[in-house]
Amino acid sequence: MKDYGMRWVEMENLAEARNALSWIGSDQRGIAVMAGKSLARAIKLEKVPLRAAHVLKQEMLAAGGDAAVHRNVIVNKVEQTDVLLLGTFRQLGHVAQKLAVQPFGLKDVGEALKRLLVLSEPPKERSLDCRGLTLPLGKRTLVMGILNVTPDSFSDGGRFAGVEAAVRQAERLAEEGADILDIGGESTRPGHREVSPEEEWARLEPVLKVLVREMSIPLSVDTWKAEVAGRAMEAGAHMINDQWGLQRDPEMARVAGRYQAPVVVMHNRTGTDYRHMMGDILEFLRRSCALAAEQGLAEDQVIVDPGIGFGKTTEQNLEVMARLGELKALGHPILLGASRKSMIGNTLKVPVDERLEGTLAASVVGVAAGADIIRVHDVQANRRAITLADAIYRGQRGVHYGGA
Template identity: 65%
Template sequence: MQVYGMRWVAINNLQESKIALAQIGSDPGGVAQMVGKGIGRAIKLEQVPLRVAHILKQEMLSVGGDAAVHREVITNNIDATDVMLLGTVRQLEHLAKKVLAQPFGLKKVGHALKQLLTDLEPAQTRSINCRGKELILGGRTLVMGILNVTPDSFSDGGKFNNLEDAVVQAGCMIDDGADILDIGGESTRPNYSGISAEEEWRRLEPVLKMLLERVNVPISVDTYKASVAAKALEAGAHMINDVWGLQKDPDMAKVVGDFHVPVIVMHNQAGTAYHHLMGDIFAFLQKSIELAESNGLERDQIIVDPGIGFGKTTEQNLEVMARLAEFKTLGRPVLLGTSRKSMIGNTLNLPVNERLEGTLATSVLGIVSGVDIIRVHDVKANKRAMQMADAIVRGQRGAGYVGA
């Protein structure tokens, strides 16, 4: 039985909370006090020293929240524990302020928690400078079109590995709505043995130079080799997409830093063994972020990619997809690349050339989870699906309310 129209209202961030409270007719001063009380957050910390865990538990209880810790914490029989902070945004904001004055490194916890709570809110519209070409993030989801100039790519190998076909395909993708082109000269499919830097550049050079003369969108080069990246950037490429997150070639971070270009850092690893799937992925990407920052790159110049299809089983890929929103934790733009991948083929039992619908589903789910850029082969179909998803997701709940 419904009483007084009782229902659940989905409130995921502070802006949605403000709109919902305004619809009630609450006093603006009251809205300011209540806005963070309707949003629950679960914040996990890993391997926290026991004395820090005790303080966090005590302080969370003092602000009206709670903290889950290992059952042996009370007996002091362990040295460290994972901690799950459980509370509203307002309670977690209070906690962050309180621990800034605490010992044992808790000041760092307070600053990190404040930043994390900010990163979980919808990002404002901002611009990335790609060597004179601008990408606007936050207004809509951007489309990156894939152009493989390889004879052996898993999806479209050999279709565009001559200059004329590659240039025509690039033009078609731009006409279909691609905001960025990503050119790759080496297949990165599973179990691929690789090619030399010289061969990779031989494939890339003519197409890259021709497109730089003819197209207006930023061009990304998909490579994990520093020497190839340097030559591409010297030729005028606008950004680098590294499937090993700056961690395969020790010179790659310096190259992107010297040219001060945006870089996509993807999670990758040999094998599929994890201590904790999401925790290990985040640790890898955090290292990539630190490498980029230490070489002078700025916050939005570092774009993170969860690495669907790389170093993960189908089940692991599906779990990452289900938890895409958690990548907001890193506070960087997020790129999703699932186009035609084996996760889709294995789930739907379909060959590469029949995976469009599955790709569209993942693209839409990516937008729901707050992804900034979608990397795809089939630009036109994905662009249409993304425009529809953007119209729903990026319009704030309650936007049709006149008093909001």
């Protein structure tokens, strides 16, 4: 049987498509036309008004693609519908242009679609300004080392609650390759005891003051309390990691804006009931990003975190891990914090002190999905795994040995 070596070719973005076409020897003008035809996308919109849904369907069909809508749209028996746009990169780009002159708010949809198509490409290298300390974004995946100075941490049992022990651990994490240290003064484990801002700061202050003098890497403070974050900024911390995405303490966004500090906004909620889980997570994070933008923070200063282990069952956490790439639609750097989480323990049936292998797997999944920062307890092992994953996934398919 003569099949001419027929096989699938993996192409995730325009750069990879251009590489594959170049190795064939296609004309450069042809490459410009064909690259967008080789990439299929499915893009979801939610709660689209009926009239707008009709237009989207018509425009996608006219471009050679399609749009999936509720079955009752055709008979006008629904007021709104979710819409799944189905088409190639080129078809979707054509529809985005056509929507610029359409009514029913579809001009904004067109602009959002153009932006989303751009965000599907590999991000350009840029810098994250951490109040005077600079980190690269897009060049390699950064590692955030976890330093808990709490007596009731789920993972290390208060081993670093004392100042000397905490400083030694911070030095070890930095030596092992941490790009950022994330210091927490209140446990976030299930059933944890909430502490006052005064008690939390009493735990953080002595450690932070030493590390500000001795560390040459950015220091992040893991807190949802604006009072604690403000004191940490005054003491010289460089970042804020808010497990409630600026939405629990109304002053937190103002603190981040006042000090122009990069802020991690994590998805969180009470309960695990979702309408559309990824859609709900993205909606929450968009509110968080808007709060930060209102305070003058730039897009790259706002880092989104899907909140593995928070407001999600094990099965929901696994689905979020499988769909991490969807966070790229927000246009912000992505942080993944899955280290030693119950998702790993429940899946592998292992206790906290036996979750390294699972953590390494989750970290590699994060790199493959385009995460910019991985937050971990075991820095050295994760640094090595992430370095190899970067070498694989931050390259472009088809650039060596005959391409695709």
